[in-house]
Amino acid sequence: MGTGTAIRVAALGLFAARGYEGTTMAEIGAAVGIRGPSLYKHVASKQDLLVELMTTTMDGLLELHRRAVTGTDDPVERLRRAVDAHVRFHARHRMEAFVGASEMRSLVEPHRGTVLGKRAEYERAFRRLVEEGVAAGRFHVPSARLASYAILDLGMGLATWYREEGELSENEVVWQQTEFALRLVGAG
Amino acid sequence: MGTGTAIRVAALGLFAARGYEGTTMAEIGAAVGIRGPSLYKHVASKQDLLVELMTTTMDGLLELHRRAVTGTDDPVERLRRAVDAHVRFHARHRMEAFVGASEMRSLVEPHRGTVLGKRAEYERAFRRLVEEGVAAGRFHVPSARLASYAILDLGMGLATWYREEGELSENEVVWQQTEFALRLVGAG
């Protein structure tokens, strides 16, 4: 693993624990065994670290979603796979999800707009999934928008309470959350 | 409205928008028409502003929950009322909820521990509600813990996407989210 990668990992952990504004370049340096100024031999700026972190997170999530919904036309199965990917991603990338949700404000334009755009795209994709199910008579919800937000929130909540060392394995959590999502749209 | 209250309101808005570390005392002052140092005639410190904000938020939420579940023994009705209070609170206090979730790290001990304790108490109360329903054969979930987290996440998500000016009224959102919660625990 290159030094650049180690720096990004350290930055992620610190941003999650202390926040972007609450993290100093000296701390990030210390986490990888060098001094603050030496970081600039590897990264352009502190802001750059955040930008890259947030855009790659959203890109990864979008890519996983696309792969998940490809290969079947059945609305129930499509939603099941999308939720599986969504929850699994949030279980595996809790810190990225937390930083992504709470540090949007620290992102400077135009990157803020870019990331917000990707997030809106992800939300639309989920909403469309719910709408397809409703149109096919498989889901029964008064508002597809509200239902899709609810499903997204289920997964994003993991950032707060999920722990790998916890009593529930990743697969158990993923399975139950998927079940919750299907019940929620009235397909359970 | 006293100056002290105006300061707290301004601080809440700024903490939500820019984060605790990203907000300066001069900005809080400017929001109420005075200079930064003058704030110290009304508040003890910046940290104090955050402490008070977070503890009163949790106290308010706990009190609302207690009132909601008092007066009936029916597990379904108890959960319905608790979710109603939970969602309504988060719709009305979006900024408090957002700050409460993302600025726990900026809280200094012993206040951090106190607030975490209150949050844990709130989570336990909800879990107990689910467990009661399961014990009474009215709810059907594999894990009460996971189900209660899911319900809590439903409401907390509002902090991100709910807007008063949106197309859905508070009552509509509250009603649908309550419905989602009941479906989720298999009581719909």
Place this chain on the structure above:
DNA sequence: TCCGATGGCTAGCAGCCGTTAGCCGATGAA
């Protein structure tokens, strides 16, 4: 063997932060 590139280091700049000290006009009770 040379030498450029790489990647550490320290010093330091320019600016901002929370907070304190101390000043002063307005206000209202005695």
Place this chain on the structure above:
DNA sequence: TTCATCGGCTAACGGCTGCTAGCCATCGGA
């Protein structure tokens, strides 16, 4: 009218921040 209190203000302190400049050891290829 007097005078203490209140609540503004500016100046300033001590400390920290992101980042740049510039120095130097190491090391791999020519």
